[in-house]
Amino acid sequence: MNLKSKKRFWVGSLSGTALLLALGYGFYWHTSARFLQSTDDAYVGGDISAISTKVAGYIEEIAVKDNMSVKKGELLIRLDARDYLAAVTKAEGEVAAQQAALTDLAANRQLQKATIAGSAASLGAAQATTVKMARDSRRYNALAQTVAISAQVRENAAADYRHALAEESKALADKEVAERQLLVLDAREKQIHAALIQAQASLDMARLNLSYTEIRAPFDGVVGNRRAWSGSFVSSGMQLLALVPSHDLWIDANFKENQLANMRPGQHAKVEADVLPGRSFNGHVVSISPATGSKFSLLPAENATGNFTKIVQRVPVRIALEGEAATLGLLRPGLSVTVVVDEKSRP
Missing domain, CATH: 2.40.50.100 (RNA polymerase II/Efflux pump adaptor protein, barrel-sandwich hybrid domain)
Incomplete structure (x- = not known):
């Protein structure tokens, strides 16, 4: 084989190899690469408290x-x-004072019920006396008509009857006063209950502040x-x-707007961190931001000006890490990563 033939052989071989590589890459791009969206504008995130x-x-x-x-x-x-312990002690004292007031009120209620019972008994006795005096007065009036008794005896009987009526009225008034006093105790009980609720709330707040x-x-x-x-x-x-947090880390990846047409939650993502070159982690798309990152900035861009330069916008995409990658240690919030989302994958 002469030099010209060798040259022709090598040129043909290289051309064939290049064609095979081109066909292979074309097949790879058609079946896989065109579904892969990548960005290096991505960072590890976490719920830092x-x-x-x-x-x-x-x-x-x-x-x-x-x-x-x-x-x-x-x-x-x-x-x-120490200040909060003193506040708790003071609040406990207020609660105890209101509870003691309720106990005292309960005792007064029992005493008042006994007083009402005594007043009712006195009223019954007065009513019985009034009935007796009324009969005596009528009998003496009848006897006085026949001159069987003197006018003085009749007048004394009438006076006793009027005295009995007065005593009955007084007993009735005493009974009503005793019953009204029970109503006063009921109103006072409601006041003490309200004060106890306030004191208990103050105690709860004091204990809460102590726990803080x-x-x-x-x-x-x-x-x-x-x-x-x-x-x-x-x-x-x-x-x-x-x-x-030591777990549940995620990735916030900022993709260009022309990369989001076919991106959906649940699609598989591969993450490579700058801190661990050559090692990749798995994840999946959780959500896509409802607006571009610039709209959430402190000073959103205002494009309605005379001089306008179109800038490709980026949209934050939340990537959930899977397995050990989500645990603090290998990755840390704030680290830079590269994210590749496979749009061919399905949730």
């Missing part, structure tokens, strides 16, 4: 350090609780950005530290 205090006070103890892992419910910071002096972890995570020091005074709402 800013831990703050609900009540004011001096920091008595800091139970955690920077970058320390904690479990849900573990103590983070304790404030000086112990700041505990709302979930499993890692402590970061600590701004609290022992002995310093903190006011209500002041941020003391940040707690980074």
Whole structure:
């Protein structure tokens, strides 16, 4: 084989190889690559919680350090609780006072019921006396007509009858007063019940404020950005530290608007982190933002101006990480990643 033949052979071989590669890539693009949408404008996210205090006070103890892992419910910071303990004691005293008032009122009610019973008995006796005196008066009047008794005896009987009527009226009035006093006790009982409810609410609030002096972890995570020091005074709402969740991490990937036509929730995604080159993680599309990222910025872009330059907008897409990737350790909130979504996959 001469030089010209060899040259012709190699050119043919290279041309064939290039054609095969082109056909192979064309087949790959037609069946797979054209369904893959990628972006490197993506970052790891997490529900980072800013831990703050609900009540004011001096920091008595800091139970955690920077970058320390904690479990849900573990103590983070304790404030000086003496003022709040005193408030609880005072509120307990108010509740006890109202409960004692109710007990005293119950005793007065029993006494008043006995008084009413006595008044009813006195009224019955007065009514019986009135009946007797009425009969005596009628009998003496009849005898006085026959001159069997003197006029003085008749007048004394009439006077006794009138006295009995007066005593009956007084007994009836005493009974009504005793019954009305029971109504007064009922109204006072309602007032004491209302005061007891208020005192109990004050006690509950005092106990709640006391519980706020112990700041505990709302979930499993890692402590970061600590701004609290022992002995310093903190006011209500002041941020003391940040707690980074140890699970349920996600990716916020910002895709160009021309990449979203066929993107749907549930599609498979592959994630590669800059911090771990050569290693990929699995995930899936959870949701697509209802607006572009620029519309949620502090100063949204205003394009209605004389000089307009079209800029391709990006839309945030939430990617849920799967498996160990969702646990804090391999990935951390804020890290840069590259995301590839396979639109060919289906939920």
